[in-house]
Amino acid sequence: MPEPAEREHLRAVATELADRTREAIADLPVDADVVQVGSTARGTWVSGDRDIDLFVRFDANLDREQLEEYGLAVGHAVLPDGHEEYAEHPYVKGTHEGFDVDLVPCHDVETAGDLVSAVDRTPFHDAYLSARLDDDLAGDVVLAKAFLKGIGAYGSDLRTEGFSGYLTELLVLELGGFVPLVESARSWHPPVEFDSEGHAERTFDDPLVVVDPTDPTRNVAAVLSAANLARFQHYARELLAAPSEELFEPADPAPLDPAGVRDHLDRRETTPAAVVFDAPDVVDDQLWPQLRRSLDGIVRGLNGRGFDVLRARAMTDGSDRDPDGDSAKRAALYAELEVAERPAVTRHEGPPVAVRKHAASFYESYADDVDPETYGPFIDGDRYVVEREREFTTVREYLESEAAGDVALGAQVEREFAERDVLVGDAVATLAPAFGVPLREFYEPHP
């Protein structure tokens, strides 16, 4: 829990920033107001969080171009050292007295249904929660967030795919506190749905559905992965069985070193393979979906060619644990294989002999085959079968091939993927220590 002095300091800084924002608005040819939103506004922030979010609300009819222009003008006036970032609109991000400050322009719409952009939604969330979270519940929200951080399931960014702050607050509100929430969660049978306003206007295909009380068409938990929901249920049971402060402390794994990697490989007798490339210079929310799709594609490609994957993971180096650090420099698609080689021949089943036209054309195409690698056609059961030359007999051949290059979905990853390095076997140990943290998590997996 944040200390009183920490809360007081934050409140003073936020008030000062809001005042300066109003002064900057006064210089504009249009009017606007300022709302502080987010957990620091509601006293539901977790100690150590340093975010102050100020929304500048312009008239709902202001056109987008002007909103962006005025919004940036205000932002630069309040945060002269700030820089521009881009969510739905461009906005200014900077630091002030040690806090991270976002100054975000939005439209002042009547209801969430009138949204001009997703950013405009935030003040509605804020108003909904502020009206309902008393001090007790706010304290429980802080606990819930700390717990989710501790177990690694907090954050709705597309890398984590965890619980957003808003989702956490809604769940604490819905269940009536942190303990009732974990008591409920331990017995959930997904799909689980909450709709506090009873106003859902569609169905959702997610394991956890929390209908946004300010928008009947939106599932606040849409980003949450099945794994993070399961993780929450697992640790809810652990917490209730044996309460422990440790569960509220995020794991901070030490990077695995090359010798540590080799030890695991010796014990496991797997063949590791890694495709390593420059991480494209995009934000994590763009990078990670591309990495996951690429990993899925590579795993499918490996399995489909008989290189059976035991377990795989997308990794980035260095900055993984530091949300404010530089974005990753290198990315790796890491797979442990049960099978890294296949024979020169592969079985290829033809049609049943009885299917005369197809059977005849299959038979003729291979009977005339002068390739000495082809065995058959022979008959197995009711079909023609040949054993013909296999396209890729080693995992390296496949990973270096154009076929593997085609699976990297996402334009930015695809470009970098063309210049990939392929490591097979003990050579993957050279990924440590740069990739030491995700390697530690890979080789010492916990729920």
Next chain:
Amino acid sequence: MPEPAEREHLRAVATELADRTREAIADLPVDADVVQVGSTARGTWVSGDRDIDLFVRFDANLDREQLEEYGLAVGHAVLPDGHEEYAEHPYVKGTHEGFDVDLVPCHDVETAGDLVSAVDRTPFHDAYLSARLDDDLAGDVVLAKAFLKGIGAYGSDLRTEGFSGYLTELLVLELGGFVPLVESARSWHPPVEFDSEGHAERTFDDPLVVVDPTDPTRNVAAVLSAANLARFQHYARELLAAPSEELFEPADPAPLDPAGVRDHLDRRETTPAAVVFDAPDVVDDQLWPQLRRSLDGIVRGLNGRGFDVLRARAMTDGSDRDPDGDSAKRAALYAELEVAERPAVTRHEGPPVAVRKHAASFYESYADDVDPETYGPFIDGDRYVVEREREFTTVREYLESEAAGDVALGAQVEREFAERDVLVGDAVATLAPAFGVPLREFYEPHP
């Protein structure tokens, strides 16, 4: 086609034997008659066949014990150098003037429906065909049998699983000749059913159904494998596309030698494995079903443990090509593997985390596991997963294990299997030349 002199000689010998049989019957306290049955009786035998089958028909009410006693007495009287064999009853088999002679006792029943044993059926088949096959059709039967022999699909023994003589004769009769038969066969879409008497009293689950005209409950083609039916269709098309005497000449593959085996292994890059054991001293019709079941069990066991089988075959040594030779001395279950090793760990999926009771017991059983080989439990998707020690990491470990010993179905094979040798890799080349013929067929497969 048999030459006229050959036919005449056979007829004379058969008549002489029938006379001597009648003399032997006269010494019995009961009456009986003699019928010559089978292809040599009907002129539908293939040149080189040397079988004379004489059935001794006793009264339908004679009890089994007496039938066997009198039947053997007649047999030994006619064939003093003969020996006893066993089909449904014991009977005497011997040679006379270069012919193989079977002297088989049976009951003289009114219709095939009254059968006391399967042997009693033969005279009905004989009567049915003799009444319908004229000289032209008999000639076509001889052609059809020669063709089926040439393509390796003739013989209803449980090793070949091909076309029986009776089946071949019925098909020629049904379609009206050899050429009409192959013209029909090239377009068959199994299941194909013929019921010349329109009297089938049940349905059959076989790819080819030829209802026995003398027994409405029996499919004459029940033994025929899907592969031999497909083979017949394949070669029917080949014959009609380009008639050739070669198709009537049985393949007589030279045994592959050890160097030949190694050449194929080098080209294919597979890992071969063979389980070799003494062939139990039983007739082929008992041995081969047991070998096939054992092979299926071993292949299932290998695949189930990740040792992916590319192709497999049961083999016996030496006597394979000589139906009158000694029974096989050694048997081998031969498999070519794509994967002969797996890592020390194997993935084991637990229940979904949400299924609280099962999930908790799974988690606890592994969380307390002190086995350093176990990784996890961790969460993958909505489930717990562990990577635990694999039972068999090499194909040899599996094939030498008790688990592999349990798959050998059939009492006689199971006993010999306990004393099996396991060959892995180039060591299988030592199976040649003893197993050289089946190895040649394995590595030079034809339809």
